Amino acid sequence: MKLQRYYVAGIALTATLALTACGSDNTDSPAGDASVAPGSCTAGQLTAQGSSAQKNAMDEWIKTYQGQCADTKIGYEGTGSGAGIQAFIAGTADFVGSDSALKEEEQPQADAKCPGGQALNLPMVIGPIAVVYNLDGVDNLQLSSPTLAKIFSGKITKWNDPAIAADNSGAKLPDTTIASVHRSDESGTTDNFTKYLSKTAEADWTLGNAKAWKAPGGTGAAKSDGVTTAVKSTAGSISYVELSYAENSDLKKAKIKNGAGEYTELTGESAGKTIAGAKVAGTGDDLKLDIDYATTEPGAYPIVLVTYEIACSKGSAKAAAIKGFLTYTSSTAGQSALGDLGYAPLPEAVRSKVEASVAKIS
Template sequence: MKLQRSGFVAGIALTATIALTGCGSDNEAPEASGGASAAPGSCVSGSLTAQGSTAQKNAMDEWIKGYNAQCSGAQIDYQGTGSGAGIEAFIAGTADFAGSDSALKEDEQPQADAKCVGGKALNLPMVIGPIAVVYNVQGVDGLQLSSSTLAKIFSGTITKWNDAAIAAENSGAKLPDATIETVHRSDESGTTDNFTKYLSKTAEADWKFSNAKAWKAPGGTGAAKSDGVATKVKSTPNTISYVELSFAENSDLQKAKIKNGAGEFVELSGESAGKTFENATVKGTEGDLALELDYATTTPGAYPIVLVTYEIACSKGSAKAKEIQSFLKYTSSTAGQTALAELGYAPLPETLRAKVETSVASIS
């Protein structure tokens, strides 16, 4: 299935120059040489078992393919089981590292740290995964929605597509007198956590369910994993949901324009998603790179609903430390990041990529 990726290719130049607050680069980034299969550093033979975020599954498949092209003695098994399941597996010791669409929570961090003998569990941002608001409404193109209207739709306050609030944001649109069917993730998901965090930060008066990996609002229809959400929306008229852009593109779903803090209804693209990271800050310390995003960004042209996929890995003490470090050196390299542009993701801003690379290099 062909992706609409021109926006993301254009976005690479922008994201390469974004300076994140508190995330200045300490070293020069290496120039990409060859293709994405050129893994930097020495290969380490051995096997890795990992699971978690479905948002990064397409990226992980590409990374594994590229890494194995250089390191034929390595075996990496990554299963897209959902962010919650991935963190649980890491804590249980059944995953060497985990993928998560949100950083470890306060109650999860000490449990994860306990698996790292003499070290701690690091949150390593590895890819920007913009979240698209997708819908299936016949005859309605270029739907525009504010966070307040979105919150009312997903909390069940707005139930019809021709509701006055939706009509006010879509002058001239032929909105049907049809019941809205909201679709949410039925499994625990970092995508849900980030989407509901956006609602709780920008539409506090209309969203009373805070944020979490598990969906809390009443009503709606649950679908398992990102591909399940995309399939449900694609096959069911009058639905609306949230899903990572790569899945929206693969299923050729309609994507709504979202109103940002500057009052603009912005179309999702690589460039618009990258602009939201201009005001991101690093919360973590000692190699941990958990980020705080500004969902109410007033940066002109910024698309405000984004997530960062993290790899959760031990700084020290893992029995597979060398194997993990070797693979993550590749995923955080310029070559590994550049490979994401054609998959519906946006590469890490260069200053952040360099920080991740430095943190990965310290794994032992």
């Protein structure tokens, strides 16, 4: 696994962000002090599932937490964000991970599982979405959102299409058929990727956003691992996947044109600049974020997702164990584990809000 130490430095630049209220597979030890805070260990057994995007982070967190809190047992399955939310609503998961906050129609169903409280959206992992491709001879691909929309909607079928050529002045593009790959399961990654397209390329992407892929054509692959495997094994392919999976699979990543007109490489710093424009759209202890995908901030990489842990503020029979574990994941120590896993630690302005919300779980 490639180490992503530049992430910590990049996201550190966003530590003073002002988020307003208006609005695995890795088994290496994490970098820095990942000690569990005294008093956060609570006996119990937790069953969790959901976002495959955060699974590597969750595996590392669970390993560290259980290593220091022997009386707590936590199981997490990367079933996908949609499956996770349904499990929470069905009462078969104690908390879940989702790459999108609860939708308006899902919130009351989730709240019903929290007697006397509400289901909270707690941002826990920043996972930028990389546009990955497998095209021999093309190492520095650049793409604008209208071009991406046309590729994934099937309007562009060849790699030497004039629209792609216009984004890549002087590049030698082959007359190769494009093999687009998308998630076949319901996924918050798909929801965030299509939300980016719908907000930045309205004329070329008319399908809106959803966890389920709606565009015709292309090939579906299950979960993040399936997407990376499909791209790596298919010449001429293109897809979208969380940066940690792109790095782990050593896939090429395209530079994406932002609202300032720049083709931007995906780095910790560039992703952090987009998170800098986020606002807290939730109320009270709910911390749902509103991300500006059309950011005009110079140097910002615009396609990012935030994985939320969805948990009851009150009413869960396992509230103490949930609170103990999420106290660790939202702590400075817990977040310090993410930099080496291909994720981005939460900026302090966000982390402190999450930590405060978790502290109120009862």
